[in-house]
Amino acid sequence: MDFTRNLYGTSLSLLTDLYQLTMAYGYWKTGRAEQQAVFHLYFRKNPFEGGYAVCAGLEYAVHFLQNLKFSDNDIEYLTSLRNAKGDELFDLDFIEYLRNLHFTCHVEAIPEGTVVFPNEPLIRVSGPLLQAQLVETPLLNLVNFQTLIATKAARITEAAQGDLVMEFGMRRAQGVDGSLSATRAAFIGGVQATSNVMAGELFGIPVKGTHAHSWVMTFASEEESFEKYAEAFPHDSVFLVDTFDTLEGVRNAIKVARKMRENGSELSAIRLDSGDLAYLSIEARKLLDEAGFPAVNIVASNDLDENLIASLKQQGAKINTWGIGTQLVTAYDQPALGGVYKLGALKDEKGNWQYKLKLSEQLIKTSTPGVQQVRRFLDGNGKFVADMIYNEAENLPENMKIVHPLDITKQKPIAPETPFEDLLQPVFKNGELVYRLPTLPEIQQRTQSQLQSLDPSIRRFLNPHPYPVGLEANLHQLKTDLILKFRNLK
């Protein structure tokens, strides 16, 4: 389902930075709008001081690119823009060019749910310079955020060790789509359900809910409020027990659970939303078990993240269902992934690639030239061994070597027979979609199997072992030569 077309009633073609359009105008005016270019979208550092990221957002990006067409309103708006002198900012001929523009690029991308690492191109766009440039900002917007949240969700579900994890964050999310696309990405990362009804409708994610404190407050007593809730939902009741006093609330929940049992149904869970969750869950578990309700689940919420879950587990908390909100949907401890989109090569008149890079004082910020692909090497059990970024426009040498992008003394030879897969897959050819978009459960499944292929030391939260990712030796040499040339040292 093209949910972005359903969700947004308007063209998103102006969802970009103005400089993409001013550059587009410049490319058009200098006769280079259709010169062939290659751009790569990548990030430079794993989020959350972690050892990996889970890429997500491609389906949104696909919908965006499929619908890339300037509407009459868009054209009217662009025509209305004025420069500092009060004249039209853009030539009308250029506006006409935009009006007739349709997307003709090739796009390769790493499938959603794949474990990825710094410097690896998640998306490669090649085609007319103007078009490939124009889509920079929306692609970054869509992929940065969902990759960030899918990664956060993977960490949270890892901490929960198989417990049910639900996403509850809409009220604190960054806007409508900050909620919807966070819920989608959280599901990709491993979260199993959401409170977000619209995400249920749009994406088919299972929805779960309980009641709020206000439900309890509308009744004369907490016990009555539980009773009435159980009458409405005999098979799906989760009682929020902390409106007045948590353990008193548990006792009231037990009273009502007894009546429910007499009427042939069972209380599903209680929920703790404040206080010392370790202590309260242990005491609540005792009360429930002693009263003959060992199957009643204990849900916890209240600003939880992977570190708090891990700490509660370590303290022996008797929580087996986790409701995660703000910390997940805003990626609170690092609310942005710093993905970038850089030019790797430009084709000259003779059809040869001219390799390009952006220098920086810091090597980590210097971009990598080439037409990049990522090759992931596997061991005999399918576990991930190392990733190699290489230039697809050149032949690979027989004796491949991976060089650390920031430390030339770290090199890893690759035996010629090592099994591998190339991660970037064709998505658009000449602007036509050639990729079957996987379903959301398929993507979630892929995340799980990818994470299982990573050594646990890499998934560790504190000081994770760095997974080896490097440039193929020839590409490393090309990059070094270009840097030295720009610095007039070669």
Add this chain to the structure above:
Amino acid sequence: MDFTRNLYGTSLSLLTDLYQLTMAYGYWKTGRAEQQAVFHLYFRKNPFEGGYAVCAGLEYAVHFLQNLKFSDNDIEYLTSLRNAKGDELFDLDFIEYLRNLHFTCHVEAIPEGTVVFPNEPLIRVSGPLLQAQLVETPLLNLVNFQTLIATKAARITEAAQGDLVMEFGMRRAQGVDGSLSATRAAFIGGVQATSNVMAGELFGIPVKGTHAHSWVMTFASEEESFEKYAEAFPHDSVFLVDTFDTLEGVRNAIKVARKMRENGSELSAIRLDSGDLAYLSIEARKLLDEAGFPAVNIVASNDLDENLIASLKQQGAKINTWGIGTQLVTAYDQPALGGVYKLGALKDEKGNWQYKLKLSEQLIKTSTPGVQQVRRFLDGNGKFVADMIYNEAENLPENMKIVHPLDITKQKPIAPETPFEDLLQPVFKNGELVYRLPTLPEIQQRTQSQLQSLDPSIRRFLNPHPYPVGLEANLHQLKTDLILKFRNLK
């Protein structure tokens, strides 16, 4: 313009937590769907360790409420939901009730661009319990985020001391709407322009742009790239000078600026995007001034926020235009405002308000009962002196006193003649919009004038002076009595 209806092609009525619908079902099933209730939306702590917040998001909330109507798709989806036994989650009669639901509540709200403080209701919803409860999550989603960003923007523009501030954050924003509504809120907070073209189209915010490193990289030399850009934009050129070497870039910009001058136009600005911005801007200013270009502006960007701007100003940086991205649009150092929505009172059969509160171990998390209004007292010059939260359902005493919500020993008598304004204004009456939505420039103007009415010590970033906000003494007594009653101490 109803931009949410233009932006979203679909009903947003399911943009809520499932528990709002399960509670709605419970209210309906217990015959209390239409019982009169009052809810208040407020936050408990100023964001960013600051002394104030700027409220925003009301226009989105108004559009949401105006369009609150379950579509056929929504109804179909709700009908499809199943309980744990595989039966329909909701009675079909209830679904019919929802199908025919239209919004009939009263809504009072504090206008966007108003300076607000913890515990003050930003929105008050009164009307049928089911409806007033249902809108909790979307109201929180829309108002929490935009208030957060408007506040961040106010701090950033304060730090910039009158310099032009532009918002550049789309690429790192939290999704499509995380970008669009952040841009809108940033403008409310005082930002003057954006790179976000779609925000320009939707909201009429001025758009600004320059070029990226990739523009430079597509040419044989930096100088040529500047020349060609100047040919396309003779009156609006901002050259990004750090693709290879910043000060070399400034020299190239000067060369091209000379040619532009020969051709009758002037370079608008250069932009620094990396390195030591204090040092580089000072050196760049010298080079530009010595070359006869004292009017060329210096734009800086690169993960800036209010603290970095203040630090750069203190170091004598020669920057007079600021491009602010990630830190602004994600409110990086505190990416969520913890706004809540709590029941204040419920009308009994006799038409009397029954006051309600939610207890907590922490007094700060205990909600305030009543039908709340905020009265702001002013001094003779219109400066803000103190805010009083009072219960509109009761008469005010003649000798008013404000009591600190967390410290009963802090009390402030209010002289009877003190000028004041009540902040909550009618927005909907019986579901009909009765409020003229101000234009965005009007809202921005309001923010500026509100901030000017605050003592500078309250606007300070580090350890701001706390602005006095308290409960009117009778309301404070009501709250205390209710807490003691619930704890069986009275």
